[in-house]
Amino acid sequence: MIPIPTLEQADRKTIQRFQEEKLRQFLAYLQAHSAFYQKLFTAHRIDIRTVKTLEDLARLPFTTKEDLQHKNMEFRCVDAAQAADYVTTSGTSGDPVLLALTDKDLDRLAYNESLSYQCMGMAAGETVQLTTTMDRRFMAGLAYFLGARKAGMGVVRVGSGVPELQWDTIARINPQVIVCVPSFLLKMVEFAEANGIDYRRSSVKKALCIGEPIRNPDFSPNALASRIQGKWDIALFSTYASTEMGTAFTECVHGVGGHHHPELIITEFVDEDDNPIPYGEAGELVVTTLGVEGMPLLRFKTGDIVQPHYEPCACGRTTLRLGPVIGRKNQMVKYKGTTLYPPALFDLLNDMEEVENYVIEIANDEFGEDEITVKVGAKDGSEELLLKIKDRFRAKLRVSPRIIFVSIQEINCIRFPENSRKSVTLFDHRK
Numbered sequence: 309m310i311p312i313p314t315l316e317q318a319d320r321k322t323i324q325r326f327q328e329e330k331l332r333q334f335l336a337y338l339q340a341h342s343a344f345y346q347k348l349f350t351a352h353r354i355d356i357r358t359v360k361t362l363e364d365l366a367r368l369p370f371t372t373k374e375d376l377q378h379k380n381m382e383f384r385c386v387d388a389a390q391a392a393d394y395v396t397t398s399g400t401s402g403d404p405v406l407l408a409l410t411d412k413d414l415d416r417l418a419y420n421e422s423l424s425y426q427c428m429g430m431a432a433g434e435t436v437q438l439t440t441t442m443d444r445r446f447m448a449g450l451a452y453f454l455g456a457r458k459a460g461m462g463v464v465r466v467g468s469g470v471p472e473l474q475w476d477t478i479a480r481i482n483p484q485v486i487v488c489v490p491s492f493l494l495k496m497v498e499f500a501e502a503n504g505i506d507y508r509r510s511s512v513k514k515a516l517c518i519g520e521p522i523r524n525p526d527f528s529p530n531a532l533a534s535r536i537q538g539k540w541d542i543a544l545f546s547t548y549a550s551t552e553m554g555t556a557f558t559e560c561v562h563g564v565g566g567h568h569h570p571e572l573i574i575t576e577f578v579d580e581d582d583n584p585i586p587y588g589e590a591g592e593l594v595v596t597t598l599g600v601e602g603m604p605l606l607r608f609k610t611g612d613i614v615q616p617h618y619e620p621c622a623c624g625r626t627t628l629r630l631g632p633v634i635g636r637k638n639q640m641v642k643y644k645g646t647t648l649y650p651p652a653l654f655d656l657l658n659d660m661e662e663v664e665n666y667v668i669e670i671a672n673d674e675f676g677e678d679e680i681t682v683k684v685g686a687k688d689g690s691e692e693l694l695l696k697i698k699d700r701f702r703a704k705l706r707v708s709p710r711i712i713f714v715s716i717q718e719i720n721c722i723r724f725p726e727n728s729r730k731s732v733t734l735f736d737h738r739k
Contacts, residue, residue, distance in 0.1 A: 310426040310459055315571055316625045323570045323627065328361055330598045331574065335359055338606060341385035344375070345606060365576065366584060370594065371608045376405045376552065383603045384408055391602060395447040397551045406445075407551060408602040414454060416572065416599050417447075417554055421455020423569055424558035427623070428514055428545050430485060432460030437477060439468050439488040440518065447551045448518060452487050468492075471499035475507075482511035489731070490517040490532055490544065491658070497539045507540060514543045516558070519731075521632045521651055522546050525615060527564050530632075531659030548630055552608060553595045557630045562622050565629030572598055575628065576607070577616055580637075590615040592637050593630070611637045613649070639736060641670060641678045644707045650734050653682070656704050662686050662693055665719045668709075671737040678738065680709035683722070689713030 315326060335356040338345040349356060352369055359368065376383060392411045396404040409417070425436070436456045442449035442465060449465075456463045466477050474496055477483075486493075493515060500507040522533035522544050529537060533544050548566045549556035555573045557566025568575060577591035578584060585591035593610045615631035635649025642648075650668060657666050665685040673679045686693060694711060701708040723731045 310422055312426070312624055313423075313569070313571065316567070316569065316627050318626060320626070324362060327570055327574055327598070330571075331362065331365070331596070332356075332360065334596070334598060334604065334606075337385070338604065342383060342604070344379055344382035347382070362574065365574070365596065365607060368607055370582065371605050373405065373552075373609075373611070376605075380406055383605075385604065386410055386602050393450070394445060395450070395551055396445040404445075405552065407447075407554075409554075410601045412599075412601045413554065417451045418454035418458040420555050420569065420572055421451045422458035423455075423567075424452075424516065424547060424556050425455060425459045425461065425485075427558045427560040427567055428485065428516065428543075429561050430459065430461060430514075433462075434485070435462035435464060435481060435483040436516075437464050437466055437474070437481070437483040437486045437512070439466055439474065439486065439492065441467050447554070448549070451549075451554075451556070452516075471496045472503075475500060475503075475505050475510075478510050478512055484511060485514040485516060486512050487516045487518065489519045490515065490522050490536060491520055493536050493540065493542070497536075512542065514545065516545050516547060518547055518549075520654070523559075523563070523632045524655075525631055525634070527631070531655045535658065535661070546632065548612075548614070548633060550610060552605060553597055553610070554600060555595070555597070559629075560621060560623040560625070564621060565617050565631050567621070567623075567625050567629055568627040570627055574598065575616070577614075578609075588616060588618060590631075590634055613637060639670075639734065641680060643678050643680055643709065646705065646707050648680075648705060648707075652705060653680075653709075654733065656700060657682070657684070657697075660697065660700065662688065663697070664716045665723065667719055667722050667733055667735065669735045669737060672739060682709050682711045683714045683719060684711060685714055685716035685719040687716070 339356055348369060390410050391408040392414055393409045394406060396406050438449060438452055440449035440452060442453060453463055464477055464481050464483060466474055497507060522530055523546050524530050545559055547556050547558040553573060557568060559566050574596040576594040578594055579591055590613055593612050593614050595608050595610060597605050613634040617629045617631060620626045635651055639650055653668055657663050663684055663686055667683050669681045671679050697711055698708040723733060
């Protein structure tokens with residue numbers, strides 16, 4: 309098993325000194341190689357020699373997704389001959405952003421995900437089954453593949469969907485862990501029950517859950533995780549990552565938040581006015597990438613509202629931990645006087661076994677106010693089920709959105725648009 313890096317077990321001052329030294333090296337690299345940051349430093353009259361501490365970062369401008377979209381080429385610090393791979397973001401919150409990775413960046417990516425497997429208690433010689441695609445310029449599948457190889461683990465690349473092929477692969481190869489979107493585990497269980505597969509006795513004992521939350525803010529299993537584990541006694545591990553930062557925060561066996569790897573990334577947390585939040589409070593995550601060669605980012609605003617936790621973990625790590633994403637800053641909804649984030653809606657619907665699938669649409673009404681429509685797929689779209697869903701919304705969230713029943717097949721078509729690399733559950737049509 310890969311040992312926990314010494315830095316991740318150090319005291320807070322040691323970690324801070326390490327990151328401050330890396331920050332100074334990072335700023336010098338941007339000054340020498342990044343056209344975007346060269347212009348930014350000049351425009352704001354920033355002397356990078358005066359930025360010496362992590363607190364000094366607050367004096368520097370943010371980088372946004374719009375910057376990456378509109379000035380993409382200016383972020384590249386290497387020429388085309390040095391680019392070993394190209395990836396794009398999923399585009400769920402705007403046009404996909406293209407990122408170039410060098411050989412060094414791929415090594416960093418492998419190291420990052422090897423730490424994810426280490427957090428899960430995986431060891432060399434074990435096998436991981438990937439349900440994530442490696443094509444379509446998708447970073448996740450590539451990262452989990454490279455990380456497994458870095459950790460000395462075997463990999464079987466099955467790709468997304470097709471429960472029959474997943475179970476056939478499990479029967480043939482006996483992997484110990486599966487990397488997948490957690491809701492897909494329910495599809496696998498459904499297929500197994502319908503086809504006489506004894507899934508509870510399969511070789512798979514752990515799942516690295518991507519793309520969907522499996523924890524409540526207090527780290528207890530959320531509705532989706534509870535449904536999965538009510539059927540299948542499998543250990544679920546949450547992870548948070550993004551293509552832009554090329555770094556993952558994966559929880560360990562203690563399940564109390566995704567671990568920060570300070571050798572890879574600097575974190576900040578800001579409020580709605582972009583000011584640093586009080587210690588330990590939830591805020592928007594802002595990251596500065598360390599060790600990235602192709603397209604490094606300084607004070608990049610992720611748009612994700614998260615809760616940091618600073619107590620040392622029982623696993624031995626002393627680094628901060630990230631709680632589940634509370635919501636995306638640009639997806640906050642003001643509905644009938646109540647502030648909502650979509651994950652709260654997802655969790656409620658995932659808790660109802662009668663709901664087979666769903667999509668949520670947010671739009672502006674004729675007065676410019678937020679309006680929510682939930683399209684539900686169910687085998688029995690009765691008036692009784694409609695009232696039950698509405699009552700559940702009122703009980704949990706104090707308000708009930710507009711709910712309409714749509715065929716399960718139609719919702720599947722909506723959730724998996726052509727050329728999409730992953731399912732889409734939320735459609736935000738607001739101006």
